[in-house]
Amino acid sequence: MIRKESFAGRATRITFLTVWLVITVFPLYWITITSFKAPGDIFTFPLAYWPKDFSFENYKGLFSKAQFGDYLTNSLLVAAVAGTVATAISVLSAYVLARFEFRSKTSLLMAALVTQMIPSFIALGPLYTMMTQLKLVDNRLGLILVYIAVCIPFSTVMLRGFFENVPDALEEAAMIDGCSRFGALFRVLLPVMKPGIVAAFIFNFVNCWNELFLSVTLMNSDANKTIPTALNGFISSFNIDWGSMSAAAVLTIVPTMVLFAFASRHIVQGLTSGAVKG
Amino acid sequence: MSLSTSKQAGRPTRRGARPAPLKTTDPRSRKPVFTIRRSLGIAGFMAPAALFVAVFIYYPMISxxxxxxxNWNLNDLTDTSWxxxxxxxxxxxxxxxxTVLDNTLIWVVASLVPQLVIGFAIAxxxxxxxxxxxxxxxxxFFPWAISGFLIGILFRWMFNSEFGVVNDLLSKVGLIDEPIPWLAEPKTAMVAVIIANVWYGVTFFAIMILxxxxxxxxxxxxxxxxxxAGKVRTLFQVTIPYIRATLALTVLLxxxxxxxxxxxxFGMxxxxxxxETHIVTTWMITITQQGDYGKASALGLIVVALLLVFSVFYLMATREKKGARS
Known part of the structure; x- marks a missing residue:
């Protein structure tokens, strides 16, 4: 860190970092380029690294041939509602876990960690049976409820880390000034925590937006499918229509990338704080 | 607490023989005071989270x-006896x-090592x-915004044997004469899925290690x-020992x-x-899709057992070294 960097060292560093950046970005570039080629141009030699003329035909096809508008609405609705509710619930549980000592605390944290270790597929069968009995199969509300539950453990752990970074003195001062504990949490603590809460929400939203296996299990009818489930349907047929597929992939990736760009610093902080503290 | 009582009892403190291991009270920890109001408050704040996780995760997992x-097969539920x-x-x-076990081992090791090395270098x-x-x-950081399934699709397209960009680039550089049917051959298919996983996983290591x-x-x-100390010696004798705990934990995770x-x-x-590219969990999905929930669950329990045994041994191995150092 303090050592002066030699010219060779600097050159190696810049080369390496640049190469990795190119490798990271290239798949995204390639799928985007593919999506803007006219359907016939995708399968012609030599491969074009820049489309001769930009065509929006693949995108138009998504909305006319497939019900992509429906999938988009479903995904947006499910991810937004589940992400919001899960974040709100996690704020409460994370607050208690960060600020209070009580006997069952360690076991509760362990219970949250265990959900991350066990393969979720073991729960798919019984979950389907249970949701059928509750008449929540092929129902967006059903999927939302399940997603809320899936998001809670990790976002609780993440938010707990953010709470612990805020000094106790802040609430204590508010409570001395006559705030109730509840008032102190909502009027003083949450405004300070805003970036962390936004990061947790974005993390939850993106996870719900991307989720595949639960949605494949629980949603049957075309009108209720989320985007990943629909994409999975595109594969099932033997010949993949790479034109539609690439356009759909771009439309799926872009919103999450924009959201992540907003919050990447705080998400990184949330991911790392737990592990580095040990 | 115990420190102060022993002093009051007038027992000789052996401070010279042993550095006092008892920490003075951490200012952050609050002494639990049991009042009904406080317990109800804690329970009330925890209740929504606990309820959701219990109903939609723990209940289905246990059942x-x-x-x-x-004997639990969706195709024939007349007899679901023990x-x-x-x-x-x-x-x-x-x-x-x-085959699946072998593949899983290759998948884990061959993905993890490059992720760790490249991630460390970037950090x-x-x-x-x-x-x-x-x-x-x-x-x-952006691969993290994409779902694993979509990453599979992205790489499936790039590794396409006829119109894939990977073959095109390799032949442009002159490394291959004719296109490799990447995903159609068992060996190359495994290489391809591992490349995709390395691409995805490096960032996590880079961030944690940084x-x-x-x-x-x-x-x-x-x-x-x-x-x-030279650069290499500093790396091995200062940097790596200092961040060992984080490294060990990140690798385990x-x-x-x-x-x-x-x-x-699954996507690729x-x-x-x-x-030939099935790992335990993709095989489990296939079995679930065939409706044999009994067999899939048994496989799930085998996974849990394997991971548990591995985690225990791993934690023991990494902890022992730590003890030897101090």
Missing amino acids: GSQMAFR VGFKNFQTIFSDPVFY LWLRRRFRFRGLYQALI AALQSIPDELYEAAELDG RVIWIFNFPDII TGGGPSN
Whole structure:
């Protein structure tokens, strides 16, 4: 860190970092380029690294041939509602876990960690049976409820880390000034925590937006499918229509990338704080 | 507490013989005072989270575990009686299971090692401040915004044997004469899915290791430089020992995640050609889709057992070294 960097060292560093950046970005570039080629141009030699003329035909096809508008609405609705509710619930549980000592605390944290270790597929069968009995199969509300539950453990752990970074003195001062504990949490603590809460929400939203296996299990009818489930349907047929597929992939990736760009610093902080503290 | 009582009892304190191991009270920890109001408050704040996780995660997980010991097939639910370990026997006598185990081992090790090495290198190089560091970090972070399934699809397209860009680039550079049918051959298919996973996983290591590196005090490096330690020696004798705990934990987390991460393979090959890229969890999905929930659950329990045994041994191994150092 303090050592002066030699010219060779600097050159190696810049080369390496640049190469990795190119490798990271290239798949995204390639799928985007593919999506803007006219359907016939995708399968012609030599491969074009820049489309001769930009065509929006693949995108138009998504909305006319497939019900992509429906999938988009479903995904947006499910991810937004589940992400919001899960974040709100996690704020409460994370607050208690960060600020209070009580006997069952360690076991509760362990219970949250265990959900991350066990393969979720073991729960798919019984979950389907249970949701059928509750008449929540092929129902967006059903999927939302399940997603809320899936998001809670990790976002609780993440938010707990953010709470612990805020000094106790802040609430204590508010409570001395006559705030109730509840008032102190909502009027003083949450405004300070805003970036962390936004990061947790974005993390939850993106996870719900991307989720595949639960949605494949629980949603049957075309009108209720989320985007990943629909994409999975595109594969099932033997010949993949790479034109539609690439356009759909771009439309799926872009919103999450924009959201992540907003919050990447705080998400990184949330991911790392737990592990580095040990 | 116990420290003060022993003093009051007038017992001789052996402070000279042993550095007092008892910590004085941590200012952050609050002494539990049991009042009904406080307990109700805690319970009330925890209740929504606990309820959701109990109903939609724990209940299905536990009831899924008992399916492992039942004859539970969606195609024929007339007889769902207890069958003991029959589902486990079916798995252990299935030759596919052993292919799948081999594949899982290759998948985990061959993905993890490059992720760790490249991630470590990136973290070391990112430690030095430069103008676009923040932007760079945000850019290499972006694979994390994409679902594993979509990553599988992206790479499936790039590894396409006829119109894939990988073959095109390789032949342009002159490394190959004719296109490689990547996803149609067992060996190359495995290489391809692992490349996709490395692409995805490097960032996580880079971020975790960078955070750990930034916690190393500068004085340590100054001391090492004064002692005349070279770059390589500093790396192995200052940097790595200091961040060992984080490294060990990150590797453990990644092993568990990669083991339980069927998404990329599912999107890229679906386990094909002829089961050759199936890992335990993708195989489990296939079995679930066939409706044999009993067998799938048994396989799930085997996964849990394997990971648990691994975690215990791993934690023991990494902890022992730590004890020896101090």
